[in-house]
Amino acid sequence: MADKKLIANNKKAFHDYFIEEQLEVGIELFGTEVKSVRAGKCSIKEAYIDARTGELIIYGMNISPYEKGNIFNKDPLRDKRLLAHKKEIQKLQGKLTQKGYTLLPLEVYLTHGRVKLLIGLGKGKKLYDKRESIARKDMRRETEREFKVRNL
Secondary structure, eight states, rough: OOOEEEEOOHHHHHHHEEEEEEEEEOOOOOHHHHHHTTTTTOOOOEEEEOTTSEEEEEEOEEEOTTOOOOGGGOOOTTTEEEEOHHHHHHHHHHHTTSSEEEEEEEEEEEEETEEEEEEEEEEEEEEEHHHHHHHHHHHHHHHHHHHHHHOO
């Protein structure tokens, strides 16, 4: 996708969870929030998603107040509704009833003038899984470094 401008991503989600499924959803935002997201003032590091009420709602997503927004600014940490088809929400609800699964925000980006959120269905990693993935990354980095030195 050439028309995708990344605003925020959640690298920690990939470190702490095995991401099994991904889904692109919209976010219900107000005018000044959209302007703030376009300016890059958005954070999803502490955010999580709940789907128990038949709706997808993201908690803890921080959208900083727009500087020129005065009285129209909303609370930066307010709960925001996510926009998805009913069947997709029901499918995610079914997966969340299984033990160990959670919904995580992975990326916030602009595409075709709309703010989109990539969410992932994740299963928590154990400590030894995290160590294994770190070792794998280090090994890959080392081989790339050796390859670069050999080809100079």
